[in-house]
Amino acid sequence: MSxxxxxxxxxxxxxxxxxxxxxxxxxxxxGIYDIRGxxxxxxxxxxxxxxxxxxxxSRYPLEGYREKCSTTVTLxxxxxxxxxxxxxxxxxxxxxxxxxxxxxxxxxxxxxTIAGTSTTTGDGGMTxxxxxxxxxxxxxxxxSRYGMNPDDLRKADAIEVVVGQGxxxxxxxxxxxxxxSDRVAEMRTLPKGIDQRSACRHPDWxxxxxxxxxxxxxxxxxxxxxxxxxxxxxARPYYDVALAVKAGADVVVVDGMQGGTxxxxxxxxxxxxxxxxxxxxxxxxxLQDLGMHRKVQLIVSGGIRNGADCAKALALGADAVSxxxxxxxxxxxxxxxLESEYEKLNTVAGAYxxxxxxxxxxGITTQDPELAKRLDPVRAGRxxxxxxxVMTLELQTIARAAGHNHVHNLEPxxxxxxxxxxxxxxxxxxxxxxxxxxxxxx
Amino acid sequence: xxxxxxxxxxxxxxxxxxHEQKDGTxxxxxxxxxxxxxxxxxxxxxxxxxxxxxxxVGYYVAGMNKHATVIxxxxxxxxxAENMMSGKVIVRGDASQYAGATGRGGLLVIExxxxxxxxxxxxxxxxxxxxxxxxxxxxxxxxxxxxxLGNAGDALGDSIYEARxxxxxxxxxLGADCIExxxxxxHHEALAALLAKAGVTDVKTSEFxxxxxxxxxxxxxxxxxxxx
Numbered sequence: 273m274s275x276x277x278x279x280x281x282x283x284x285x286x287x288x289x290x291x292x293x294x295x296x297x298x299x300x301x302x303g304i305y306d307i308r309g310x311x312x313x314x315x316x317x318x319x320x321x322x323x324x325x326x327x328x329x330s331r332y333p334l335e336g337y338r339e340k341c342s343t344t345v346t347l348x349x350x351x352x353x354x355x356x357x358x359x360x361x362x363x364x365x366x367x368x369x370x371x372x373x374x375x376x377x378x379x380x381x382x383x384x385t386i387a388g389t390s391t392t393t394g395d396g397g398m399t400x401x402x403x404x405x406x407x408x409x410x411x412x413x414x415x416s417r418y419g420m421n422p423d424d425l426r427k428a429d430a431i432e433v434v435v436g437q438g439x440x441x442x443x444x445x446x447x448x449x450x451x452x453s454d455r456v457a458e459m460r461t462l463p464k465g466i467d468q469r470s471a472c473r474h475p476d477w478x479x480x481x482x483x484x485x486x487x488x489x490x491x492x493x494x495x496x497x498x499x500x501x502x503x504x505x506x507a508r509p510y511y512d513v514a515l516a517v518k519a520g521a522d523v524v525v526v527d528g529m530q531g532g533t534x535x536x537x538x539x540x541x542x543x544x545x546x547x548x549x550x551x552x553x554x555x556x557x558x559l560q561d562l563g564m565h566r567k568v569q570l571i572v573s574g575g576i577r578n579g580a581d582c583a584k585a586l587a588l589g590a591d592a593v594s595x596x597x598x599x600x601x602x603x604x605x606x607x608x609x610l611e612s613e614y615e616k617l618n619t620v621a622g623a624y625x626x627x628x629x630x631x632x633x634x635g636i637t638t639q640d641p642e643l644a645k646r647l648d649p650v651r652a653g654r655x656x657x658x659x660x661x662v663m664t665l666e667l668q669t670i671a672r673a674a675g676h677n678h679v680h681n682l683e684p685x686x687x688x689x690x691x692x693x694x695x696x697x698x699x700x701x702x703x704x705x706x707x708x709x710x711x712x713x714x
Numbered sequence: 715x716x717x718x719x720x721x722x723x724x725x726x727x728x729x730x731x732x733h734e735q736k737d738g739t740x741x742x743x744x745x746x747x748x749x750x751x752x753x754x755x756x757x758x759x760x761x762x763x764x765x766x767x768x769x770x771v772g773y774y775v776a777g778m779n780k781h782a783t784v785i786x787x788x789x790x791x792x793x794x795a796e797n798m799m800s801g802k803v804i805v806r807g808d809a810s811q812y813a814g815a816t817g818r819g820g821l822l823v824i825e826x827x828x829x830x831x832x833x834x835x836x837x838x839x840x841x842x843x844x845x846x847x848x849x850x851x852x853x854x855x856x857x858x859x860x861x862x863l864g865n866a867g868d869a870l871g872d873s874i875y876e877a878r879x880x881x882x883x884x885x886x887x888l889g890a891d892c893i894e895x896x897x898x899x900x901h902h903e904a905l906a907a908l909l910a911k912a913g914v915t916d917v918k919t920s921e922f923x924x925x926x927x928x929x930x931x932x933x934x935x936x937x938x939x940x941x942x
Contacts, residue, residue, distance in 0.1 A: 303936035303937075304934060304936055416835070417797060417816040417835060417837070420797055420816060420818075421778070421797070421799060421818065422758055422760070422778040422780060422797075422799065425778070448934075449933060460856075461818070461837040461838060461856045461857050462856060462875060462876075463875065463876060463932070466875075466932040466933060467932065467933050467934050469873075471835065471854060475796075475812060475815045475816055475831070475834040475835045475853075475854075476774075476792065476793040476796045476812040476815040476816070476834070477792075477793070482773075482792070485753045485754070485772070485773045485774065486773075486774070486793075488753055488754050489753065489754040489757050489773070489774040489777050489793075492725070492726070492729045492754045492757050492758065493729075493754075493757050493758030493777065493778055494758070495729075495730060495733060496726070
């Protein structure tokens with residue numbers, strides 16, 4: 273009688289999982305760190321870990337479709353002569369021409385304009401297509417200053433001084449040679465086809481005291497008309513926001529680690545910065561401690577996907593949210609209809625993030641004229657507008673259910689948390705308890 | 715000549731009056747008295763006017779200048795003529811750090827010394843410094859020319875792209891990917907034109923060395939990792 277040992281089920285390491293192993297092999301083979309687009313993909317505490325309580329005995333709801341639930345937001349009420357009035361508290365985040373095609377930038381402008389909100393330039397200057405199609409355009413003032421000029425500054429409706437972004441707080445931009453077309457090279461005053469590394473730090477100021485003087489200069493150049501935003505990555509939100517207020521911001525944008533980028537080292541995206549959920553309460557606390565909550569507006573971004581996320585961010589104290597990745601998906605990014613083409617790029621729809629390679633089959637994150645032609649800016653703009661309107665209806669649905677006639681009346685008391693982590697970060701009670709971890713008491 | 719005394723007139727009023735000037739204005743001569751180190755003097759100009767500032771200024775004098783000539787009869791704080799598009803800015807004294815940062819056109823002349831990061835990220839501006847320049851000057855310089863009659867500090871032209879650097883004196887050290895390059899006839903010609911524009915007549919182009927990009931960091935290579 274033959275005897276065999278009972279087989280042991282092959283067991284893979286939780287530490288050395290398939291992804292980790294593939295990364296070690298890839299690094300060994302290529303000698304380069306992994307560069308990719310989008311934001312953190314790891315699971316982190318997020319808005320899904322919060323729930324709204326809804327109306328009950330102590331609060332009555334508003335009637336959907338009949339009772340008004342306003343969504344307007346005014347940004348830049350502190351110093352600017354011409355604050356920005358938006359119909360909805362959802363803006364389009366900064367994304368560069370260079371990382372995106374001109375058609376994609378135009379589509380973002382069209383969609384935002386139909387929905388009554390603003391869009392934002394990026395690390396590559398302002399294109400006429402974008403300005404022409406964007407009723408409200410925020411002009412980013414970045415460390416690289418590519419394409420920076422006073423005429424575009426004066427054409428903008430607001431100026432956003434970018435100190436950092438959630439995907440890479442402390443990192444500069446990257447645009448690899450494949451995407452430096454003639455037009456992109458000319459706008460950035462760079463040779464065609466080189467790997468371009470944007471500076472991570474502004475060339476002519478360091479620290480909040482300098483920034484205060486820089487903002488004075490920008491205001492003087494634009495005759496104090498434009499709201500000035502300061503955008504920070506989710507690093508030290510309490511102090512960053514307090515210092516942004518001190519430096520003279522009209523609006524502060526806080527971008528958590530799920531916020532996307534066109535191209536950055538994977539190690540940076542996944543290991544630097546805090547989750548969006550962890551950034552909001554410290555940011556709001558800073559504004560409250562300075563007596564500036566609702567006077568300096570707070571925009572939160574990084575992983576906002578639907579009206580519920582927006583409602584939760586507003587309930588925690590934000591004045592508006594901003595979307596980037598979600599807007600690209602609305603335009604057509606990562607669409608399963610293109611699955612066969614994603615397969616050719618060794619990926620699948622939903623996971624495609626090699627935006628820096630410029631081979632996007634959806635024609636969005638590319639400078640290849642043939643691929644870029646695939647995106648019809650009018651149709652894509654309409655898709656974005658539809659999506660923004662759905663988000664707004666979702667936001668209103670929740671606000672009405674909580675009994676609020678303006679979405680800014682949402683408050684932390686409308687929320688509970690599903691996990692201890694989310695309860696601690698959002699500073700709302702764990703569901704079924706009155707316990708807010710870190711706030712003392714049980 | 716319009717004369718504005720900054721001890722009596724707020725900065726806002728000065729800049730607003732200057733912004734009202736358009737091409738073809740007949741108010742072409744301005745002087746600013748008692749600047750006393752104020753920041754953002756004569757910024758965002760967009761007309762062919764001449765503004766003479768009688769004294770020293772703070773940060774960002776003549777920032778984003780277009781078409782105008784701005785003369786500082788004193789020293790300038792950080793970021794003089796930052797992101798200048800065209801026109802001319804002359805600093806009679808010394809300039810602090812980041813002079814001419816990200817400038818895209820026009821001519822900046824510093825008659826004294828310039829501090830660190832002179833011409834950082836320059837994108838087409840021409841800068842002539844009659845004295846010395848500090849460390850990390852022309853960092854990531856993309857386009858335009860930086861002419862230095864004196865010496866340059868550490869790490870000149872670090873990560874430089876296509877800007878041209880001409881230094882008459884010593885260079886303490888060169889930054890990553892910056893090398894000395896041959897002065898060919900076209901460089902002597904271009905340098906002579908720059909010196910003439912800046913009113914420098916007593917030096918010869920043969921006294922200068924030229925520096926620029928080795929172009930070795932233009933595409934990523936793991937074996938250059940020490941330089942990144």
